[in-house]
Amino acid sequence: MRWYRTAILLFVVSVLLFSGCGEKKTAKDTSTIPDSAAGMVDDMIIDWGRYQSNVNQAIEYERVLGDLRTLTPSIERHISEEIFQEMIEAALLDRWLRDHGVPVEQADLAEAVENNPPPIQVLQNRRFQDSSGKFNKQTYVTFYNDLKNRAVVGRIEQLIMLILQRERVQTELAQSIPQDEASAKAEYVKQNRRGQASYLWIPFYEMEVDASALTDEMLRAYFQQHLEEFRFGPRRRVNVVVFEDKPSESMRTAAFHKIETLQNRLNRGEDFARLATVESNDPTKARGGLIGWVKRGWLMPELEDAAFNGKVGDVVGPVETQMGYHLVKIEGRRGNGPSEEVNIRHILVAILQQPSDPAKLEASAESFRKDAARMGMTNAARMYSVKVDAIDALDDSGQIPGFGYKKELADFLLSAPLRTISAPQRFGNKFGVFEAVGDIPEEMQTFEQAKEALRERLLYRKQQERARQVALDLREELVRGNAMESIAKEKDIQFISSRSWISRSANGSGLEGDSVFVKTVLSLSPGECSDPIQVNNGFIIVRLDKLDDPDPGEWERHKAIYMEQRVQQKRQQVYTDWLNEQRREADIKDLRARFE
Numbered sequence: 001m002r003w004y005r006t007a008i009l010l011f012v013v014s015v016l017l018f019s020g021c022g023e024k025k026t027a028k029d030t031s032t033i034p035d036s037a038a039g040m041v042d043d044m045i046i047d048w049g050r051y052q053s054n055v056n057q058a059i060e061y062e063r064v065l066g067d068l069r070t071l072t073p074s075i076e077r078h079i080s081e082e083i084f085q086e087m088i089e090a091a092l093l094d095r096w097l098r099d100h101g102v103p104v105e106q107a108d109l110a111e112a113v114e115n116n117p118p119p120i121q122v123l124q125n126r127r128f129q130d131s132s133g134k135f136n137k138q139t140y141v142t143f144y145n146d147l148k149n150r151a152v153v154g155r156i157e158q159l160i161m162l163i164l165q166r167e168r169v170q171t172e173l174a175q176s177i178p179q180d181e182a183s184a185k186a187e188y189v190k191q192n193r194r195g196q197a198s199y200l201w202i203p204f205y206e207m208e209v210d211a212s213a214l215t216d217e218m219l220r221a222y223f224q225q226h227l228e229e230f231r232f233g234p235r236r237r238v239n240v241v242v243f244e245d246k247p248s249e250s251m252r253t254a255a256f257h258k259i260e261t262l263q264n265r266l267n268r269g270e271d272f273a274r275l276a277t278v279e280s281n282d283p284t285k286a287r288g289g290l291i292g293w294v295k296r297g298w299l300m301p302e303l304e305d306a307a308f309n310g311k312v313g314d315v316v317g318p319v320e321t322q323m324g325y326h327l328v329k330i331e332g333r334r335g336n337g338p339s340e341e342v343n344i345r346h347i348l349v350a351i352l353q354q355p356s357d358p359a360k361l362e363a364s365a366e367s368f369r370k371d372a373a374r375m376g377m378t379n380a381a382r383m384y385s386v387k388v389d390a391i392d393a394l395d396d397s398g399q400i401p402g403f404g405y406k407k408e409l410a411d412f413l414l415s416a417p418l419r420t421i422s423a424p425q426r427f428g429n430k431f432g433v434f435e436a437v438g439d440i441p442e443e444m445q446t447f448e449q450a451k452e453a454l455r456e457r458l459l460y461r462k463q464q465e466r467a468r469q470v471a472l473d474l475r476e477e478l479v480r481g482n483a484m485e486s487i488a489k490e491k492d493i494q495f496i497s498s499r500s501w502i503s504r505s506a507n508g509s510g511l512e513g514d515s516v517f518v519k520t521v522l523s524l525s526p527g528e529c530s531d532p533i534q535v536n537n538g539f540i541i542v543r544l545d546k547l548d549d550p551d552p553g554e555w556e557r558h559k560a561i562y563m564e565q566r567v568q569q570k571r572q573q574v575y576t577d578w579l580n581e582q583r584r585e586a587d588i589k590d591l592r593a594r595f596e
Helices: 006-020 048-065 073-099 106-115 137-145 147-174 181-192 216-225 249-267 272-279 283-287 301-309 358-375 377-384 407-415 447-479 484-491 515-523 552-585
Strands: 021-026 037-041 044-047 194-203 235-244 290-295 315-321 324-334 341-350 389-394 425-427 430-440 494-497 533-535 538-548 588-590
Touching (some): 037 073, 044 048, 048 073, 073 147, 073 552, 106 147, 137 147, 181 552, 194 484, 216 447, 235 377, 235 407, 249 272, 249 315, 249 341, 272 283, 272 341, 272 494, 301 315, 301 341, 324 447, 358 430, 407 430, 447 484, 515 533, 515 538
Antiparallel strands (some): 037 588, 194 494, 194 538, 235 430, 315 324
16 A cells, blocks of 8 residues: 555646745846845845745644644744744755765655655654554555645654755765774774763852942942843733642652651751752752752742741751752842742652553543633633632743743743633643743843842852862862761762763763763773863862773673664764855845735
């Protein structure tokens, strides 16, 4: 059975050849650019009509097969830019292939469309999967042959043409890639080597600096030089309903007993940061539980109440959130009103949950979304017996308070018409349905409002400089032969010894998942100490304690697979370098503004 119906294929090919770039329609004299040109790649024209057609097909593709519910200006700009860059790439690919006598022709596209599986993003699309998650060929063929899906099919064929062009260029370029087993084995060992390490942790916040040196004149001068940093741009109030599995009561009780035990240990005088390093279930354990300076709206509501209502030096808790139970220590406070910030660290004891079924949660969230769009979120929440939570001020940073970073969602909520309901958004093991409910106007802070925040910011910079110098001094002591453990004890520096293997392939959390830290560990010889490196809110000096190379037998068993993977990686890298060079050397003109 063929994948597609040829009648539709030939129609689409006729209007989409080379992703909308006319390879024969050129402007030899680029000083006289045709009126229809949306762009130029040397003497090749990107036709405005074809560009618009490709954009419209991509938008329809996202509406039908993606999660696009409302086309906002920011989403439309993103899609338009993606298509324009694709058309530039297609023009460069087509020219190079023709110059080397191996162009991708209409017949190649027709053969690929009829005989090859569709692009990976289509294969993995839930619309074309059966109940077991496998690609359903017949469902896809039926969709493809339905004339009402012509625009979506057009976008799919754009992708297929681009894939064919890329693969052919990669094949031509790959002929120069050497097949060297020795270097492949060395790379395999490097990538699969693992180590155990210890390190000294010098956090910025522990550094004592002279605050009296910061005069009002210095603060005011800095304020005048950085006015834009103290402007609150447009923000919005947002409502959200969360769908997640609830833990059992026994699991909740076990977590609460543990947090009470940790609280008792703190009451007996144990150091908060060191206890967090050992006992916390949060990635911030690598920094002694340090979250850092936060504003209102950045934390989950329960943590925010604890952080902003406590006094500096207090340990507040236990505080229960959807993550588990927390103990929160307030390290500092600065600013007031909208600019108020607190510096906090925390210990988290997570409440273990039974594995959830994401598909069921998402189905519940999608059902709610449809009803919320029909009757309003408040009424739908009442019908579903769920709680509507509020996000008081969402800005364009991409951070969704209480959830995490998701820039596309933030852009959608800031630009969509008020009362627009989002598609279900996944954050870990839960789904959220969001609604933009109100605008908050721009606001500019005065110097007096920003003064304390300014002082804390410049003090923090001084702490950074001081921490760097302390780290350099400690490195000198290590060079003189002093043991890391002895230095830590003598100078009351945090000494942390890794209990797990660190490798490039491991998905570590916190510091052990930091690429700079991992690279540093695996670049050392056993017993060797690194220079100071900056991570998050401090400096560390790393010592490699143990190095373990992979079993040679593993290489022999898997070398064929690994060498093929390495060739594919090199093919992609060679292609990326080639494309970047082509773009640098080409005279590329973006002329879309004249059509606006």
